[in-house]
Amino acid sequence: MNDVILRVEDLTISTSGRDDPPPVRGVDFTVRRGEIVGIVGESGSGKTLTSLGIARLLPHGLSLDATTLEFDGHDLIGGSDRELRRLLGTQMAMVFQDPMSSLNPARKIGKQMVEAVREHRGLSKSAARELAVRSLEDVYITEPEKRLWQYPHELSGGMRQRVMIAMGLMSEPSLIVADEPTTALDVTVQAQVMQLLCDLNDRSGSAVLLISHNISLLSEVCDRIIVMFRGRIVEDLTTSKLLAGPDHPYTQALMRAVPDLATDRTKALETIADTEFDLEEPARA
Amino acid sequence: MLELKAIDVTYPGPPPFTAVRHVDLTVASGTTVGLVGESGSGKSTIARAAIGLTPVTSGTVTLDGKDVTNPRGRTLRELRRTAQLVFQDPYASLNPRMEIAMAVQEAVSVASGERIGSAHCVRRATELLDRTGVPRAAMIRYPHQLSGGQLQRVSIARALATEATMLILDEVTASLDVSVQARILNLLRELQRDLDISMLYISHDLSVVRYLTDHLYVMRHGEIVEEGSSDVVFGSPQHEYTRTLLAAVPTMGGNRWRSRREHASVPPLSEEAERAAPVTPPADSVEAPTPVPRGTR
Numbered sequence: 001m002n003d004v005i006l007r008v009e010d011l012t013i014s015t016s017g018r019d020d021p022p023p024v025r026g027v028d029f030t031v032r033r034g035e036i037v038g039i040v041g042e043s044g045s046g047k048t049l050t051s052l053g054i055a056r057l058l059p060h061g062l063s064l065d066a067t068t069l070e071f072d073g074h075d076l077i078g079g080s081d082r083e084l085r086r087l088l089g090t091q092m093a094m095v096f097q098d099p100m101s102s103l104n105p106a107r108k109i110g111k112q113m114v115e116a117v118r119e120h121r122g123l124s125k126s127a128a129r130e131l132a133v134r135s136l137e138d139v140y141i142t143e144p145e146k147r148l149w150q151y152p153h154e155l156s157g158g159m160r161q162r163v164m165i166a167m168g169l170m171s172e173p174s175l176i177v178a179d180e181p182t183t184a185l186d187v188t189v190q191a192q193v194m195q196l197l198c199d200l201n202d203r204s205g206s207a208v209l210l211i212s213h214n215i216s217l218l219s220e221v222c223d224r225i226i227v228m229f230r231g232r233i234v235e236d237l238t239t240s241k242l243l244a245g246p247d248h249p250y251t252q253a254l255m256r257a258v259p260d261l262a263t264d265r266t267k268a269l270e271t272i273a274d275t276e277f278d279l280e281e282p283a284r285a
Numbered sequence: 286m287l288e289l290k291a292i293d294v295t296y297p298g299p300p301p302f303t304a305v306r307h308v309d310l311t312v313a314s315g316t317t318v319g320l321v322g323e324s325g326s327g328k329s330t331i332a333r334a335a336i337g338l339t340p341v342t343s344g345t346v347t348l349d350g351k352d353v354t355n356p357r358g359r360t361l362r363e364l365r366r367t368a369q370l371v372f373q374d375p376y377a378s379l380n381p382r383m384e385i386a387m388a389v390q391e392a393v394s395v396a397s398g399e400r401i402g403s404a405h406c407v408r409r410a411t412e413l414l415d416r417t418g419v420p421r422a423a424m425i426r427y428p429h430q431l432s433g434g435q436l437q438r439v440s441i442a443r444a445l446a447t448e449a450t451m452l453i454l455d456e457v458t459a460s461l462d463v464s465v466q467a468r469i470l471n472l473l474r475e476l477q478r479d480l481d482i483s484m485l486y487i488s489h490d491l492s493v494v495r496y497l498t499d500h501l502y503v504m505r506h507g508e509i510v511e512e513g514s515s516d517v518v519f520g521s522p523q524h525e526y527t528r529t530l531l532a533a534v535p536t537m538g539g540n541r542w543r544s545r546r547e548h549a550s551v552p553p554l555s556e557e558a559e560r561a562a563p564v565t566p567p568a569d570s571v572e573a574p575t576p577v578p579r580g581t582r
Contacts, residue, residue: 036543042462157324186323186489191533191542198542213463217535221542243538257467259496260536261519268474269467269496 002073005175005207006031006054009068013049016063023062024049025231031175036201036208038218040254041228047211050228051179054209055094056084072174089120093168093206095178099160103152109163110148117170135166139196158189165196172204179211194221215254219243227251287312287335287368287451287483292344294330304330306507308344312451317477317484319494319515321530322504328487331504332455335485336368337361348451366396368451369444373459375436379428385439386410386424392446413442418472434465438472445480452476453485458493470497491534495519503527 013024024046031037041047053064056076069076074087096102104112113132117123123131129148136144139162152160161181168176178197182190198221201208212218218225218239225242227235227250235248246252253272263269287310294305305327312318322328333339335346337356346354353364372378379388389410390401399405414424417438423431431439437457444452454473458466470493476482488494494501494515501518503511503526511524522528 042464187491187533187535188323188529190535194535194542214535215463216537216539219537220535220539239538254463255537257464259467259470259492261492261495261531261534262536263492263496265496268471271467271471272464 003032004030005033005072007068007070009066011053011066011069013053013062013064016061023231027233029226029236031207031209034205034207036210036222038222038225039211039228040215040218040225042213044230045228046231047228048179051177051211055088055092055177090171091174093173093176095164095168095176095181097180097183099164100152102164103160105152109150113167116167120171131170135170138169139166157185158192161185161193173206175207175209177209216258216260286314286349288347289335290345292334293342294334294339295342304507308509310502312483312485314483315481316500317486317498319498319501320485320487320504321489321491321494323489326504327507328504329455332370332453332487335453336370337364366447367449369447369449370453370455371440371444371457373456375440376428378440381428384425384427389413389442389446392443396447413445417442433461434469437469451483455487473497491531
């Protein structure tokens with residue numbers, strides 16, 4: 001079996017019909033089976049578009065081009081829509097920042113979970129329901145039978161995000177793509193969701209591609225971290241290399257810009273002096 | 286000095302919701318005080334109650350010894366001059382059709398009584414924008430042409446226009462990129478140093494609060510659960526909740542969640558923590574359209 005679950009070579013995402021530089025340019029990286037890889041970047045770095053591109057979920061007006069875009073040995077560019085749908089629907093799980101916008105507010109949790117898995121795996125209603133209950137248990141939701149009868153708004157933000165993860169897990173994906181899954185959550189709930197992703201990775205061996213603006217968070221959970229700036233990868237390094245000291249000045253600056261609980265209070269924070277990496281300027285004209 | 290004594294704030298129902306219960310909080314002159322807590326803990330309600338934007342149900346608010354509880358008329362106008370609130374979303378508190386320089390001149394004008402465009406307003410507005418690090422070129426631009434960090438600098442400049450001695454900063458860096466956040470935090474440090482100004486810094490980000498504040502209050506479910514000098518609270522937190530909160534903050538290479546079995550520093554998933562979060566967020570944890578203090582617009 002191939003060791004690599006996701007291979008991306010020279011991925012470029014362009015805005016059609018405009019002269020702007022492509023928001024994602026020449027991105028290369030791979031994710032191995034069972035690996036947890038992080039993508040970190042500030043706004044406009046292209047981290048979210050990269051993840052949407054991989055899942056072939058780019059919004060209209062954006063086009064994707066790559067030398068290679070392979071998931072589990074399957075070509076994601078040449079394949080038919082039908083093939084893509086089957087492959088991505090079952091093998092790749094997406095978790096977004098705002099679970100409320102991915103869940104249908106007017107339908108009960110159970111109905112949505114069962115529908116998704118029946119669509120992709122052709123299970124009977126009762127088998128799908130059983131699987132839904134088991135998946136909710138997997139993400140540590142208590143009284144799962146009761147939850148199936150609740151609407152999304154009846155759950156807290158952390159619980160909704162766990163339902164989203166449970167939905168993704170029902171199809172036993174080999175890759176979970178999570179784009180800022182905890183940004184809208186409180187730190188204590190964030191800790192629980194991170195714990196959960198790590199446990200799942202441990203138990204089922206699903207690889208995780210975790211996208212975040214928080215480099216400290218990624219350094220806690222990832223094997224490897226990809227640093228993006230303005231549509232390009234500036235550094236792709238192991239977490240131990242990151243902790244030992246990254247090579248790229250932008251990565252270094254990013255690490256120093258975030259105060260942590262040990263930052264010296266008597267000194268000003270180091271900011272990114274290099275104007276090439278200045279996000280505050282130039283102003284949008 | 287800002288003093289909140291036994292403050293209760295209940296939002297009218299139905300059903301009525303008590304967002305803040307019996308809170309005592311003091312910001313001594315010239316100090317920066319942090320207020321941390323998770324969504325719905327009542328942080329923003331305190332910010333608003335302190336300057337009369339949200340009525341206090343019981344208790345008293347005093348500023349420099351003067352009673353400013355539920356201020357009206359003259360008291361309110363004076364309070365607007367001495368205490369200013371800066372919000373998370375600077376775009377929402379600026380007039381999209383007004384040039385940056387004008388927006389700041391307007392605030393200067395309200396504070397000084399001089400006309401917009403007068404020599405005083407022009408000079409003072411330029412001074413303030415220079416002070417907060419807004420580039421000269423940005424002064425003749427409109428809000429949508431500036432970056433989030435620049436807009437937040439403009440908001441701070443406007444708050445300083447009244448020569449306020451008390452700044453309440455409510456999640457002012459929450460929507461900024463980390464590199465821009467670092468610069469705004471440095472600006473706030475400079476203001477602490479150069480101006481005789483007190484700050485109440487409200488945030489859910491404990492690392493930022495620890496970096497910026499002398500004294501700290503931790504809130505949960507509308508109550509203060511712990512209070513003390515920042516060094517002491519961060520160094521040896523007494524309350525269980527403060528410890529939980531601190532343990533959850535991601536740190537460089539903390540590696541807690543990957544190796545859970547070896548050292549479980551994060552409490553295991555429990556329904557407890559979830560139940561703590563109200564199913565429907567209380568009114569004040571939802572981003573409300575940002576009201577602008579009357580005196581500043």
